[in-house]
Amino acid sequence: MERFEAGTTPTSIDDTLRLLEGQDYLAGRGLATVIFLALRMKRPLFLEGEAGVGKTEIAKALSKGLDRPLIRLQCYEGLDVSSAVYEWNYPAQMLDIRLSEASGVDDRRQLQANLYDERHLIRRPVLQALAEAGETAPVFLIDELDRTDEAFEAFLLEVLSDFQVTIPELGTIRAAEPPIVVITSNRTREIHDALKRRCLYHWVDYPQAEQELAILRRKVPQASETLSRQVVAYVQRLRAIDLFKNPGIAETIDWATALTELDRMALDPETITDTLGTLLKYQDDIARIGGGEGARILSDVKAELLAAG
Known part of the structure; x- marks a missing residue:
């Protein structure tokens, strides 16, 4: 383009x-x-x-x-x-009043004009x-x-x-x-x-898998192609589960970044359990996915990607 x-x-x-x-x-x-x-x-x-x-x-x-x-x-x-x-800068207003009084200004209108001058306006x-x-x-x-x-x-x-x-x-x-x-x-x-x-x-909805993969390639270019595909497929499946809070694209990017920092080239059950805190933000969701459910999802993801070639 x-x-x-x-x-x-x-x-x-x-x-x-x-x-x-x-x-x-x-x-x-x-x-x-x-x-x-x-x-x-x-x-x-x-x-x-x-x-x-x-x-x-x-x-x-x-x-x-x-x-x-x-x-x-x-x-x-x-x-x-x-x-x-907006609000008025009260300390500056009081200082201006004292300086005016000290210089002999006693005109109420002039004092008020000085008090509400734009110099004292906090935008x-x-x-x-x-x-x-x-x-x-x-x-x-x-x-x-x-x-x-x-x-x-x-x-x-x-x-x-x-x-x-x-x-x-x-x-x-x-x-x-x-x-x-x-x-x-x-x-x-x-x-x-x-x-x-x-x-x-x-x-603004969650992205489809193809779009999310394209976003991940842009945002986390250091991630391997295998890892990126697995992460996207895994997150897409999580969003189909009744979690308290589904992961957004921001969490997908964070998770992929964390995995690359750990030098992971692909997902495995232990790594998923250890890094779920970058993807899910509620303990009930982490406890649910960190057990057998998470391993089952990973198995399904790998089978799906293998079938897709």
């Missing part, structure tokens, strides 16, 4: 595929289509999917491929405006994304929105509708150029329809 020139804007779906591939992100055509449309229509991109399937990496790939800064808002329970948008990710675009608007990643509460989600409606925020002491601040907004959710709760309507939507 022809290489995409970094820093330019894709003019087609194929361009978008090349942009992502240039950053070692192998996407399907459906995902590339919705990314292309989000860029052309200047609409936020809402990505849902299980943890570890590569949603956050999409924003990182766009940032590098388009040569734009990445501003990330990591969401969590209790996130509020002061942490996400958090939302305000940075809107007001610090520079020559090109940044990629603004709102990561794991489902971890916040509905009040913060409602606040984002103004940001996503008009790309602006209102600061009572300064007024409304609008983006000169709308940022490229990527919102991710692990779907631990449903996001309100009012927010989703402002976005283009895509469900």
Whole structure:
């Protein structure tokens, strides 16, 4: 595939595929289509999917491929405006008041103007994304929105509708150029329809075996072909089992990397048991696969790969 020139804007779906591939992100055509449309229509991109399937990496790939800064808002329970948008630098304000008083300034209006000067404004990710675009608007990643509460989600409606925020002491601040907004959710709760309507939507699923093998060849090139095929086949089978948390592509990459660090050229039952902590993150899952179940899966994987030639 022809290489995409970094820093330019894709003019087609194929361009978008090349942009992502240039950053070692192998996407399907459906995902590339919705990314292309989000860029052309200047609409936020809402990505849902299980943890570890590569949603956050999409924003990182766009940032590098388009040569734009990445501003990330990591969401969590209790996130509020002061942490996400802005707050005033209280110590600097108090110092400014004392200096003004010491110099003989007693005009209340002038003191208030100095108090709420932009010099004292601490810009958090939302305000940075809107007001610090520079020559090109940044990629603004709102990561794991489902971890916040509905009040913060409602606040984002103004940001996503008009790309602006209102600061009572300064007024409304609008983006000169709308940022490229990527919102991710692990779907631990449903996001309100009012927010989703402002976005283009895509469900990021676990990759099929062929795509996952291609990703592994890119991300862990030092792994042998035999090991890569066995790892992918093994992980694909694990996802068909009723585990508490299925391994994502991030865990597949971590596991393959760990195995190469141990100089393994192929899987064996003992190595699987010893390294399951890089692939599975819950003890119940590790205990289940670390026993006879894991050896049985490996036997099936080897038989499957042998039959496939």
